[in-house]
Amino acid sequence: MQDAVLAMLAKEPSHGYDLRARLRRSLGPLGESMNPGQIYVTLTRLEKAGLIVSERASGLPERPERKVYALTPAGQERVAAWLTEVGWPKPDLAEFHLKLVVAAAARLADPVELVAAQRRELLRRLREAQHAALAEPEGSAAVLLLEGVVLRLQADLRWLEACERAWSPVSAVDDEAEDA
Amino acid sequence: MNALIGVRGLVKEHGEGRSRVRAVDAVDLEVPEGQTLAVMGPSGCGKSTLLHLLGGLERPTDGEVWLAGRRVDTLSERALARLRRRSVGFVFQAFHLMEELSAAENVELPALLAGRSRREARRRASLLLERVGLTGRARHLPSQLSGGQRQRVAIARALANDPLVVLADEPTGNLDTAATHDVLRIFEELRSAGQTLVIVTHDERVAATADRLVSMRDGMFVDDTRLAGTGTGWLGGLIGLDG
Numbered sequence: 001m002q003d004a005v006l007a008m009l010a011k012e013p014s015h016g017y018d019l020r021a022r023l024r025r026s027l028g029p030l031g032e033s034m035n036p037g038q039i040y041v042t043l044t045r046l047e048k049a050g051l052i053v054s055e056r057a058s059g060l061p062e063r064p065e066r067k068v069y070a071l072t073p074a075g076q077e078r079v080a081a082w083l084t085e086v087g088w089p090k091p092d093l094a095e096f097h098l099k100l101v102v103a104a105a106a107r108l109a110d111p112v113e114l115v116a117a118q119r120r121e122l123l124r125r126l127r128e129a130q131h132a133a134l135a136e137p138e139g140s141a142a143v144l145l146l147e148g149v150v151l152r153l154q155a156d157l158r159w160l161e162a163c164e165r166a167w168s169p170v171s172a173v174d175d176e177a178e179d180a
Numbered sequence: 181m182n183a184l185i186g187v188r189g190l191v192k193e194h195g196e197g198r199s200r201v202r203a204v205d206a207v208d209l210e211v212p213e214g215q216t217l218a219v220m221g222p223s224g225c226g227k228s229t230l231l232h233l234l235g236g237l238e239r240p241t242d243g244e245v246w247l248a249g250r251r252v253d254t255l256s257e258r259a260l261a262r263l264r265r266r267s268v269g270f271v272f273q274a275f276h277l278m279e280e281l282s283a284a285e286n287v288e289l290p291a292l293l294a295g296r297s298r299r300e301a302r303r304r305a306s307l308l309l310e311r312v313g314l315t316g317r318a319r320h321l322p323s324q325l326s327g328g329q330r331q332r333v334a335i336a337r338a339l340a341n342d343p344l345v346v347l348a349d350e351p352t353g354n355l356d357t358a359a360t361h362d363v364l365r366i367f368e369e370l371r372s373a374g375q376t377l378v379i380v381t382h383d384e385r386v387a388a389t390a391d392r393l394v395s396m397r398d399g400m401f402v403d404d405t406r407l408a409g410t411g412t413g414w415l416g417g418l419i420g421l422d423g
Contacts, residue, residue, distance in 0.1 A: 001419065033416040120405045125414050126388035127407050132415055134365055134389075147357070149418070150385055157384050 003082040005042050006051055006071070010079050013055075013070035016040050028142020029132045030149075043069055051075035093159065100167060111167040119160045126153045183210035183246075184376050185234060185345060190243035192229050192399075203229040205399035206243070211345075216367070216377045218387035221396035227380045228349055230396070234378060235268045235347045236260045248344050266294050269338030273350035275330045277322040283333045284309060284318040290340040301340075308336035312366055328359025335366055345376045352386050364389050 008019050020039045024031045046052045052075050054067040071079065096118065100111040133146040192204040203226040211217050219227045232238040233245055236252050245253045247267060255263065264270075277286050284305045291301035309318050312332040322330050331351060338346050348367075352360040360383075367389065370377060379390060387393050391408035394401050 027419060029415050030419050034419065116403060120403075123384070123388050123393060123405060124407055126384060128413075128415050130364070130385055130388050131368075134361060134368060149415070154384050 002042055002046065003078070005039070006046055006075055007079045007082060009052060009069055009071050010076070013068045015068055016043055019043075019069075026141045027145065028136055028140055030142065030145060046075070051078055093156075097163075100163060104167070112164060112169075115160050115164045115167065119157060119164075122153055122157055122160065126150060126157070129153065182212075184213040184215075184248055185209070185211040185378070186244075186246035187234070188244045188246075190230070190233060190245065191241045192226070192233060192238065193241045194229075202226075202399050204233065204240070207399070207401060209394070209401070211376060211378065213376055214371075214374045215392060216371045216379070216390040218390035218393045219378065219380045219396060220382060220384070220387045220393060223382065225396040226399040227396050231347050231349050231378065231380045234345075235270060236264050237270075265290060266341050267344045269341070269343035269346040271331070271334050271338050271346065271348035271351045273353035275322070275327075275334045275354075277330055277333060277337070279322050282319050282321055283314060283325065283329075283336075286322070286333055287336045287340055290337060294341050304340060305336070308339050309333070311339075311369075312336045313362070326359065328355050328362050331355060331359070331363055332366065335363070339370075339375075345378060346370065348377065348379045350381055350383075351379060352381070352383060360386070 005019060005023075008014070008022060016039045017036075020034070020036065023034065023039070027034075043052065043054070047054060047069075051072060052069050053072055054069050056067045100114060103109040103114060104111045129146055129149045133143055133150065136143045136146065187207060187209040190204055190207040190209075191202065193200055193202050195201055205226070207230065219230060221227050229238065233240050233253075234247075236245075236255070240253050243253070244251060247263070252260070252263060277283075278289070281289065284302070287305035287308055288298075288301040291304050292298065296304070306315070306318065309315055312335055314329060314332055314336070317325060317329060317333075322333070325333065331354075335346075335351075338348075352363050355363065364386065367377060367379070371391070377390075379386060381387050388407065391406070393403075393405045393407055395403040395405075
């Protein structure tokens with residue numbers, strides 16, 4: 001997210017609260033937990049790294065909210081590099097996969113039950129994301145982000161279905177079919 | 181039974197002899213008034229058959245179906261047809277609108293069939309079309325409407341006689357994301373107004389908007405999850421600036 005904040009300054013030098021407002025607009029309900037101080041922590045780090053400089057209105061006490069932040073040449077280079085990066089967040093499935101493997105091996109728990117519990121949790125999250133998407137006003141930029149959240153949850157739910165099939169005991173019907 | 185919909189030991193078999201299959205296999209279910217219930221499962225799991233049994237479109241091989249304290253599965257054909265007209269609203273994947281009738285006429289029809297006056301039916305249709313955001317399309321034929329608009333007409337029609345329950349079979353199966361959202365918004369309004377709603381779907385997004393989700397496999401319920409009132413507050417925590 002640091003890179004995103006940096007790139008927002010490419011349009012024009014801005015105050016921290018402008019950046020925060022732009023973030024909130026783009027993120028909708030996903031940006032709700034961002035507290036006012038967080039943006040200044042990020043800006044301070046970027047400034048220390050030499051990627052931005054700040055200018056404060058003369059004659060006023062030094063407070064972060066009075067400062068206007070602007071990209072340095074190094075910051076501009078960083079933004080250009082960030083735009084061409086194709087990194088992507090890692091789907092973190094290995095831990096749950098191992099949970100099933102370990103639970104089955106040591107008979108700690110029934111993997112099918114673990115999958116069912118996980119599925120219920122993801123469905124509740126999906127409900128939250130769906131309700132948030134439906135509640136967004138028309139034309140809100142956050143709808144597209146929520147769509148991404150929803151699609152990912154759907155993909156995870158599909159994977160859980162595959163887990164359930166794989167870990168389900170072979171049913172009696174299938175046994176009979178094999179005998180026949 | 182106190183629930184609006186009650187089902188006990190419900191069985192439905194299709195076919196004869198060796199090709200006989202149990203589409204619904206000894207299902208018990210109670211749906212309280214005002215609940216939105218989603219039924220999910222892979223195709224062929226029996227979810228549509230279950231919906232048909234609830235709405236009196238099919239009769240069970242065994243078991244009981246109750247609606248508002250009245251046993252439904254033993255009714256005469258005539259009484260069953262009357263019940264379907266007055267107490268149940270159906271929404272189908274393929275809309276099933278009358279192509280030669282306008283949107284408004286499609287919505288008026290069930291009220292007229294239930295014996296209401298032409299004037300009353302018209303008044304009601306205009307209210308319902310407004311409710312689904314189609315006032316400006318009342319005179320259009322279904323062929324002049326988009327899929328999403330047609331389904332909204334179908335929902336208005338399902339509400340024409342103020343049914344005890346609305347039964348929806350894959351209501352968003354033929355719709356794109358935007359039209360799906362329109363339908364879900366209408367369902368959400370119905371839910372807030374206390375309308376009992378049973379939605380059969382294979383779309384997790386649609387299912388997730390319900391109060392409760394039942395999962396079916398091979399004619400049986402394999403899971404029954406309460407989704408309402410279990411907010412996780414998880415969305416707001418998804419994003420950190422330093423992540």
